[in-house]
Amino acid sequence: MKKRERHEQILLQLKLRPHVRVAELATLFGVTTETVRRDMGDLERQGLLERAHGGASATHPGAHRDLDERRQERVVERERLAGLAASLVRDGDTVMIDAGSTTMVFARLLAFAETRVTAITNSLQIGMILGQSASARVILAPGNYLPQEAAVVGIDTCDYLARYQVDACFLGAAGLSEAGVTEAVEGFAAVKRAMMRQSAACRFLIDASKFGLTQLDVVAQFEEMDTLVSDRAPDPALAACLAESGVRTFAP
Amino acid sequence: MKKRERHEQILLQLKLRPHVRVAELATLFGVTTETVRRDMGDLERQGLLERAHGGASATHPGAHRDLDERRQERVVERERLAGLAASLVRDGDTVMIDAGSTTMVFARLLAFAETRVTAITNSLQIGMILGQSASARVILAPGNYLPQEAAVVGIDTCDYLARYQVDACFLGAAGLSEAGVTEAVEGFAAVKRAMMRQSAACRFLIDASKFGLTQLDVVAQFEEMDTLVSDRAPDPALAACLAESGVRTFAP
DNA sequence: ACCTTTATGTTGGAAGTGCAATAAATCTGT
DNA sequence: ACAGATTTATTGCACTTCCAACATAAAGGT
Numbered sequence: 001m002k003k004r005e006r007h008e009q010i011l012l013q014l015k016l017r018p019h020v021r022v023a024e025l026a027t028l029f030g031v032t033t034e035t036v037r038r039d040m041g042d043l044e045r046q047g048l049l050e051r052a053h054g055g056a057s058a059t060h061p062g063a064h065r066d067l068d069e070r071r072q073e074r075v076v077e078r079e080r081l082a083g084l085a086a087s088l089v090r091d092g093d094t095v096m097i098d099a100g101s102t103t104m105v106f107a108r109l110l111a112f113a114e115t116r117v118t119a120i121t122n123s124l125q126i127g128m129i130l131g132q133s134a135s136a137r138v139i140l141a142p143g144n145y146l147p148q149e150a151a152v153v154g155i156d157t158c159d160y161l162a163r164y165q166v167d168a169c170f171l172g173a174a175g176l177s178e179a180g181v182t183e184a185v186e187g188f189a190a191v192k193r194a195m196m197r198q199s200a201a202c203r204f205l206i207d208a209s210k211f212g213l214t215q216l217d218v219v220a221q222f223e224e225m226d227t228l229v230s231d232r233a234p235d236p237a238l239a240a241c242l243a244e245s246g247v248r249t250f251a252p
Numbered sequence: 253m254k255k256r257e258r259h260e261q262i263l264l265q266l267k268l269r270p271h272v273r274v275a276e277l278a279t280l281f282g283v284t285t286e287t288v289r290r291d292m293g294d295l296e297r298q299g300l301l302e303r304a305h306g307g308a309s310a311t312h313p314g315a316h317r318d319l320d321e322r323r324q325e326r327v328v329e330r331e332r333l334a335g336l337a338a339s340l341v342r343d344g345d346t347v348m349i350d351a352g353s354t355t356m357v358f359a360r361l362l363a364f365a366e367t368r369v370t371a372i373t374n375s376l377q378i379g380m381i382l383g384q385s386a387s388a389r390v391i392l393a394p395g396n397y398l399p400q401e402a403a404v405v406g407i408d409t410c411d412y413l414a415r416y417q418v419d420a421c422f423l424g425a426a427g428l429s430e431a432g433v434t435e436a437v438e439g440f441a442a443v444k445r446a447m448m449r450q451s452a453a454c455r456f457l458i459d460a461s462k463f464g465l466t467q468l469d470v471v472a473q474f475e476e477m478d479t480l481v482s483d484r485a486p487d488p489a490l491a492a493c494l495a496e497s498g499v500r501t502f503a504p
Numbered sequence: 505a506c507c508t509t510t511a512t513g514t515t516g517g518a519a520g521t522g523c524a525a526t527a528a529a530t531c532t533g534t
Numbered sequence: 535a536c537a538g539a540t541t542t543a544t545t546g547c548a549c550t551t552c553c554a555a556c557a558t559a560a561a562g563g564t
Contacts, residue, residue, distance in 0.1 A: 003541075005364070012360065012384055018270055019302060019309035022521075032543055037522075050271060053306030053550070054521060057271035124376045124392075131399040138397035140376075140404050142412050145390035147383040152392050156412075160394050255511070274551075284513055289552075305520065306551060506564090513558070521550070530541070 006031070006039050014049055014058040021055040077231040078207060082106040084250050085170060085205050085229045091116040093167045096195040097130075099123030099151035099188065100172030102205045111136060120164055122191055123151040139164075146187065153187030158194035169199035175213035176206045176234075178241065180222060182215035189217035201226045208232035222247060258283070258291050266301055266310040273307035329459055329483035334358040336502045337422060337457050337481045343368040345419045348447040349382075351375035351403035351440070352424030354457045363388060372416055374443055375403040391416075398439065405439030410446035421451035427465035428458045428486075430493065432474060434467035441469035453478045460484035474499055 006029055013020050022040070026033040040056045043049045049056045082105040089095060089110060097103050097119055107126040110117065111133035118137045119130050124145075131138040141160045143152030171192050175182040181204060183189045196202045204225055211234050222245035229250045233239065242249055258281055265272050274292070278285040292308045295301045301308045334357040341347060341362060349355050349371055359378040362369060363385035370389045371382050383390040393412045395404030423444050427434040433456060435441045448454045456477055463486050474497035481502045485491065494501055 009364070012363070012381065017302075018311065019304045021305065033521080034523090034544085035542060038542085052271045052304060052309075053273065055304055057304075057309050124380060127397050128376060128399075128402060131397040131402075138399075139408075140392070140394055140397055142392055142394035145379050145383040145392055147380070147390075150380060150383075156391075160408075285551080286514085286553095287512060290512085508564100509562075511560070514556085516555100517553090519552070523548085525546095526544085528543070530539100532537100532539075534536090
């Protein structure tokens with residue numbers, strides 16, 4: 001087994017579980033622990049995993065390699081944002097949730113709060129997180145699998161969503177500016193629009209770092225938004241646009 | 253600082269980063285490493301984190317305790333079996349793969365071998381594993397999410413599968429006896445049958461520990477099986493039944 | 505107050521892990 | 535085929551972590 005193969009295997013294992021041990025992989029690959037250690041060293045230098053005593057852990061999905069302190073603060077803000085969004089969901093609601101790191105935190109809080117919901121999503125991770133809660137019913141949409149985002153997209157996804165009608169959709173986004181809500185990942189915008197069409201209320205979860213950014217795909221104009229949930233109030237110019245279009249804004 | 257408080261802090265830390273160390277938390281909390289160790293033991297028993305040498309990791313969103321445990325059993329046999337099955341797939345093939353621990357190993361080997369395939373599956377984990385391979389195209393079926401198996405089932409799943417026609421399906425099973433192939437998980441049998449209907453060839457991956465077992469749902473009679481892949485040849489009686497129905501058997 | 509239960513600290517030995525240096529094996533290009 | 539480079543195995547040693555047993559301290563109930 002070549003070095004390259006081992007590296008891929010290690011990363012693959014880390015996709016499946018959060019932590020692997022040196023000794024474990026050594027026997028699995030039939031090599032010395034030292035070799036595995038060296039492999040991990042290489043991968044760590046590439047930022048693909050994090051070493052720990054006796055093994056390695058997966059890097060957090062979508063983690064920026066900033067300072068730890070900054071990362072922590074971002075997480076805190078995101079938790080607040082997601083908490084606000086979760087408080088908008090009531091027992092018995094049906095919702096659609098799209099793929100994204102912010103919506104993932106939202107889903108975790110929803111599961112933790114044991115809100116009784118029926119959720120339709122195109123994100124595998126969100127499905128898994130929310131599915132662990134006994135009080136949630138999860139329906140997964142079909143489609144072409146996008147490994148970078150662990151989500152499905154495409155015509156099938158959008159068609160399938162059209163079969164449901166829900167109380168609200170909770171969508172993330174990569175940008176919010178005068179151009180409206182925009183997204184960068186190919187295929188996501190179409191899914192978001194499909195979700196919006198089937199929802200009585202449309203809630204966008206966008207943290208303040210996305211304010212002022214414009215990405216390639218336009219997801220929605222201000223008029224189409226019902227609610228914006230964020231961790232900080234937008235600047236006056238943006239706030240004016242939002243208010244003019246009747247967008248309710250939630251921010252701590 | 254009370255025990256409860258520490259527990260919450262530990263879980264909070266694990267939300268921020270994937271791995272924490274015992275010593276680190278001990279100094280942070282101002283307690284002994286033994287205390288932290290005990291805390292982690294408690295939380296591990298509740299399934300809220302995973303211990304590792306020197307620390308603990310967050311439970312992966314898609315990690316399932318029982319699924320992981322099952323994966324640990326009969327590793328060697330299962331790898332051999334899955335390897336045999338993987339050798340039946342050729343570049344350019346289209347396949348359907350159903351949820352199960354054996355088919356998961358099969359999917360991993362398929363990804364590892366970089367076989368150029370288009371795969372349709374109802375298992376989220378298999379989708380994730382195979383989706384990592386650049387040479388595989390993965391299509392996920394919709395349906396109701398089943399947390400224990402990390403898979404979707406139901407009418408939607410079966411309906412969706414009916415839209416495709418593939419070269420072969422690779423199915424696991426919980427039992428193989430005179431009654432035929434049987435399955436225990438509710439909803440799985442219907443999905444397996446739906447996959448069989450859309451496949452030119454039908455390959456069952458069943459390890460020897462399932463021989464002689466009969467579960468509630470009958471998936472297929474011998475006549476409907478094309479291929480049986482296992483880690484050991486079945487006993488004479490079963491082998492005779494299989495041969496009579498023209499089932500090709502692969503075993504090391 | 506007393507006793508019981510629970511939680512925490514301390515200790516010593518066993519086991520696991522990391523590191524560095526060296527030797528062996530494998531790969532690579534000419 | 536050969537020499538040099540890369541990769542892996544081996545070894546010894548220092549260090550960290552684990553575990554279990556015991557001692558101590560705090561909390562809770564009668």
